[in-house]
Amino acid sequence: MKKRGTITLRQTLIHLGMLALVAFVFYLLTSYVNSIRQNSDFDMLFLSRDLALLLNSLYSAPGNVEYIYATDDTALSSLKLEFKQLSSSDDKPVVRVEYEGASRTYPYAKPSPTSEAFLIQVPKSIKFDKKDNQLTVTKNE
Amino acid sequence: MNKKASMDTILNLFRLFFLIVVFFSVVFLARAFIVEKIDLFEIESKLLNYRIAFSDRISYVDSDTGRKHIGIIDLEKFTSDDFAKNLLNSIYYGKINSEASAKIVLRDLDANQGYDVFYEKFYNKELYDEKKVIVEAKLTGAGAAKRLDTGFYVLIKDKDDFRRGILNVEAILPNR
Numbered sequence: 577m578k579k580r581g582t583i584t585l586r587q588t589l590i591h592l593g594m595l596a597l598v599a600f601v602f603y604l605l606t607s608y609v610n611s612i613r614q615n616s617d618f619d620m621l622f623l624s625r626d627l628a629l630l631l632n633s634l635y636s637a638p639g640n641v642e643y644i645y646a647t648d649d650t651a652l653s654s655l656k657l658e659f660k661q662l663s664s665s666d667d668k669p670v671v672r673v674e675y676e677g678a679s680r681t682y683p684y685a686k687p688s689p690t691s692e693a694f695l696i697q698v699p700k701s702i703k704f705d706k707k708d709n710q711l712t713v714t715k716n717e
Numbered sequence: 718m719n720k721k722a723s724m725d726t727i728l729n730l731f732r733l734f735f736l737i738v739v740f741f742s743v744v745f746l747a748r749a750f751i752v753e754k755i756d757l758f759e760i761e762s763k764l765l766n767y768r769i770a771f772s773d774r775i776s777y778v779d780s781d782t783g784r785k786h787i788g789i790i791d792l793e794k795f796t797s798d799d800f801a802k803n804l805l806n807s808i809y810y811g812k813i814n815s816e817a818s819a820k821i822v823l824r825d826l827d828a829n830q831g832y833d834v835f836y837e838k839f840y841n842k843e844l845y846d847e848k849k850v851i852v853e854a855k856l857t858g859a860g861a862a863k864r865l866d867t868g869f870y871v872l873i874k875d876k877d878d879f880r881r882g883i884l885n886v887e888a889i890l891p892n893r
Contacts, residue, residue, distance in 0.1 A: 590729060597733070601740050608744065618752060625755050629764070636768040638785055668811035682893075683816045685768075686809045 620673040620680035623647075628671045628682040634706050635687050644716055646701035667691075758863050762888040765808070765817050766867035769840060769886050774803045775821075777874045790884060792875045795823055795836060804840050818845035820887045825873055827880035848889045862891045 627645070634641050667689070670681040686692060687709045694713035696702060703716035769775065770787075777789040794800065810816040818841035828834035839845055848862035866887045873882040 587725075590725070594729075594732065597736065601736060605740070605743055609747065621753075621755060625757055629757060629760065632761070632764050632768070636764060636771065638771065638787065668813075669809070683810055685765075685817070687807055689806055689809050689812075 616675045617678070617680070620675055620678065624671050624673045624680040624682040627673075628684040630704070631671065631684040631711070634704055634711065635685065635709070637706070640708070641704070641706045643704040644701055645704065646716075758890060758892075759865065761817075762863070762865035762890050763867060765819060765888045765890070766865065766886040768808055769804065769819055769821060770867070770869050770871075770884055772804065772807055774800070774807050775884075788869070789872045789874050789879075790823060790882065792823075792836075792873055795838065800838055801840070801842065804838075808840065814841045815844060815891065817841065818843075818848060818889050820845060820889075822885045822887075823871075823873065824883045824885070825880055826882055844891075845889055848891060852889055857892075859892060862889050864889045 630643070630645065634643060668683060669686050669692070670683050672679055672681045692711065696713065696715055699715045699717070701716040703712075703714050705712040705714070771785075773785050775790055775795060777786045777791040778784065779786065794803075797803075805814065808817070819839070821838045821840065823836045823838075825834040825836075849864075851861050852864045864887060866885060869884040869886070871882050871884045873880045
């Protein structure tokens with residue numbers, strides 16, 4: 577007859593299994609939070625929208641405009657930025673922000689169907705220069 | 718298996734289920750605090766409305782100086798057959814524009830005809846007609862769209878005559 581209060585091997589294994597499961601769940605949660613912390617998705621999302629909105633605003637302005645776009649260095653300088661037509665088939669102008677293989681795009685409107693494409697890599701700040709409805713986008717360093 | 722052992726199994730299954738619920742709750746809560754969408758609708762649609770209203774495809778442009786007179790609508794341009802095509806090319810979202818559309822109504826306040834005189838034009842009419850139905854059905858989420866109206870008091874230039882008018886631009890943009 578088993579004594580009251582003693583723990584069988586089966587119960588011990590179950591408790592150990594539960595502990596292992598809790599540790600595993602804890603590991604999953606911390607790694608999930610870490611992945612969010614390192615996530616640059618929001619930066620890309622924000623920059624693509626902000627730059628597309630800026631291009632729309634520049635093209636809406638009636639005269640010539642020179643504009644320096646600067647954020648804190650770390651946000652921009654780790655990114656590759658492209659202002660271009662996404663593909664020749666649909667000819668759609670977009671701002672494309674790329675970081676470590678992942679990318680985000682957002683459309684903007686050009687003042688004419690003529691093609692334009694600018695590629696800027698790891699800038700500290702960007703210079704937008706609009707003269708006679710022609711835009712130039714360059715690194716500003 | 719005795720009765721106590723089967724009770725233990727049920728209890729352990731219940732614990733496991735509870736653990737899974739806790740895990741998903743934490744994930745759900747964490748996701749709730751992450752911003753995944755930035756809604757630009759209001760600023761973007763307002764910008765489109767102003768861009769249309771201030772466009773040289775609508776405004777009177779002095780042929781001698783090349784100066785664009787914002788707020789003075791050239792009726793000849795507005796009523797021309799090429800108006801929609803010209804406007805689409807001056808606010809160019811690509812060959813297939815699935816990004817923005819608008820209805821533009823110019824109301825002549827000094828027409829003295831005894832009835833309201835107004836001119837109705839569209840920027841990207843196909844998309845406007847498609848999305849207007851969705852806006853009126855008040856659908857939300859992906860595939861739906863939103864509408865924003867902006868009114869401008871303007872002068873209408875009809876040859877050498879200037880009349881008062883209201884330019885109403887109603888932008889419809891799909892949700893992004």
